[in-house]
Amino acid sequence: MSARARLCATVPALMSSSEAGPPEIVGPPGSRMLVQRSDTEIVAQPLDDAFTARPDSSVRFPAPWPRDRGTWEVSPDAGVAVFAGVHAVRAVEPSGAVRWEVRHGCWYGACRETHESYDEYADRQDHRYPDGGSVGFSADGRFVWAHVRGPLPDSELSPDTVDEWLLLDAASGRVLARVDAEAAAAGSFHLPHPTDPHQMGLSIGEGQDGAPLRWGRWDGRELDVNHLGGDLCLLSVSPSGERLMTVSHDQDSLAVRDSRGAVLEGWEWDAEASIPRHPDAPSEDDGEAYGCWDWAGGFVDETTLVVSTAECDEEWGPLRHWLIDTRDARRLMPVLYPSPVPSQPSALGGGAWSTSSESRDALHVWERDTRKD
Template sequence: MPELVATLTAPLPAAEADAPQLVHLGGCPALLQRGDGELVVQLLDDAFGVTRTLRFPAPWPRRSGSHTVAPDADLAVFTGRDAVRAVDAEGSVRWEVRHGGWPHPDRGSAAFSPDGRLVWAHVRGPLLDAGEPDPDAVDEWLVLDAADGRVLARADAQAAAAGSVHVPHPDPARMGLSIGEGQDGAPLRWGHFDGERLAVAYFEGQDLVLLDVNPSGSRFLTVDHDQNTLAVHETASGAVVARWDAGTSAPRHPDAEPDNDEAEPYWDWAGGFVDDTTVLASTVESDEEWGEGRHWLVGAAPQGPAEPEPVGYPLPVTSPPAPLGAGRWYTYGTAYDSLHVWAARA
């Protein structure tokens, strides 16, 4: 049974904001929550106490895009319908990159590199006022200078996104991009910026949702678009080194009807690494019709994958998990207005 480390209360009312997120900024925990008018950033100490609160004015409503915060917390970048904009805590616009514009309700995303020098942004092409736009690119992937928004490199994402999520790698020159195309698929893109050119691995013919990268950066975790297979890949080659099929690795929910063919479990599009070789996954979505959702710890050590082990909690847990590394993860309270931080017991 995991240990409850902390319970954090969301700074904004649930009815007026997105669910809070717990992230690492510059190696320290931080609680982020986006409302329509602002992005609240609470910097935390190692005991998850609030040390400082920053409020970044939002340039557009939260449903119009996503956000990311610099490792030193001095800058927030907001992705919107037709622009990517960097704003400081005083509300001043540092820079803006305009693009072709997402059709409602589609949208892109952005993320800082771990060293804070780059911003990776997924936008709808062509770029405006950036020189040499590619009229054939539907989606573009950009590497921007975080200081002034200059486009350092760009590539055709070769997708038609409904939405996307960036998954940072410990190496500032590398980034993962998970693109959702609704029912049409889930393209995975892996980028490397050598200082001049953005090289992209496209994983053609594979519909994979990228969930996480392990702390050392040697492996990444995916779930296929059909939610049947959870897999760990080598970062260098993309090769699968461990996989778990839900139909054989996760037993039916104990309260499911035994003769119901629709009671087969499937993996959530959520989870990640709690340490370099241990994955935390869940089957909450497929379990909810039958009872309490389940979480699973699975090992992917060099000697081979282990079978999933159910996680037992001391209080009801209704959400999928969000791993934090270092043996920790968090889950949401029932109303998504708080979150619980957990640690694996030795």
């Protein structure tokens, strides 16, 4: 059985692909934004429920360093942007004013300096390709969760701590809680609980060494962190916040778990057993296993996943996307688009997902066309 996709909207990019990274639609239904980052600024454009730009509502945030020197996040109300850089986490207002800054250890592994500014290492060849952390806003925008390189100047953690996970007050930058992330990251990203600002997921990449996954809960005094077992990439959190979608570091296993990391019964899909071979791929007689899950996709709604196998498909022909209805774990349905799509999918919730245009100058928003099933 297949699932036909219906085009709901085409959302133009805010900047050209020659000067900026790809556009993204972020936020839950009712609070969505289109965001895009260049070397010099972030542009955020609130969207209505039809994915149309709200008139005269775009916001620009001057960037403190180039986009290849860190990650970033815009608050849910588009009032502040937070940049996670090589030496600091900095909150910037649309005026360019620095709301606050938290300096930390340098993400270039061999450097033991505590830099005071980007200018100190901007032209240093050995700092051109540093590792990095990330930041994430809580669902209500009150907190910023930050994954940083230790040690911080005033940290009470062991001086041997490599990575710290901080909970910050978004208004002041005050550190409310901190823990040892117990990782040595090459990079990371955050995924918040959709309704509870006291919970956050942190997916860490250690290159070939592994992919630690952490789930944090703050009770107002202490930050409790659950280390989800195995090397896992966190792809999505369901609208209720009760379910996590993960892909194993080797891309062999796709699963839906509870927030403690346990796989829900029947909600795990092995790539070799579940993914049909691409029509143009070599026959099974070659003796080699075929198929892997992409590190992409997510919850379209509480019980439906959109996933893709683009990485293993691209050698043979059109990229394939799939919908999985977890109410019937056997239903891996190929998505049929009006024309081939050139990118992996991004889940938007509310029954929708997006793909990039060929030229990266727009995002296409899709939903399942149940009238043709």
